[in-house]
Amino acid sequence: MNRREFLRKGLTFGFLGTTFAAFGSVLLDVWLAAGKFTPAHWQDVAPLRSAMSASVVPFPEKRVAIVVRDRQIAALNLECTHLGCIVTGGSEGFFCPCHGSDFGPMGEVYSGPASEPLKWHKVLIxxxxxxxxxGEKLDRPLWVSLEG
Ligand code: FES
Known part of the structure; x- marks a missing residue:
């Protein structure tokens, strides 16, 4: 191998190595980001007794409200279905402070701009x-009995 061939191969391998390293770095970022944004997991919201004070008990820091009916509970997601702001409210319904959507106590749309009802989560005691x-949103409540 003469000097010219050596330099050409060196540049080629250097270019390929840099390209693969950059591509691998991008793939690693995408993979790690995907892991952050698909966090379907169980999170504890509150002691059961703290949710028994009303028919709808919001926990905005957890982005969820616990709905109590007929000795059963369900978990309503508090993210507005318009653009994701956290709605406020409780037993009378929910209001989005960002663009003014109104929702009923079961998440049904009273007025937009949101056009879809609030979502639900699986819940357990x-x-x-x-x-x-x-991280896993449902279209309907899945009621869990408080009887055990
Ligand atoms: S984010 Fe709720 S109305 Fe726009």
């Missing part, structure tokens, strides 16, 4: 705590 399946 374990060790006296209410757990909600975050």
């Amino acid at each position: 374990h060790d006296g705590l209410i757990w909600v399946r975050s």
Whole structure:
């Protein structure tokens, strides 16, 4: 191998190595980001007794409200279906402070701009705590009995 061939191969391998390293870095970022934004997991919301004070008990820091009916509970997602702001409210219904959508106490749309009802989460009771399946939204409530 003469000097010219050596330099040409060196530049070629250097270019390919840099390209693969950059591409691998982008793929790694995408993979890690995907892991952050698909966090379907169970999170504890509150002790069960704290959700028994009203028919709808919001926990905005957890982005969820616990709805209590007929000795059953369900978990309503508090993210507005318009652009995702956290709605405020409770037993009388919910209001979005960002663009003014109004929702009923079961998440039904009273007025827009939101056109879809609030979503729901799976919920369970374990060790006296209410757990909600975050990152997985449902169109209907899945009621869980308080009887055990
Ligand atoms: S984000 Fe709620 S109305 Fe726009």
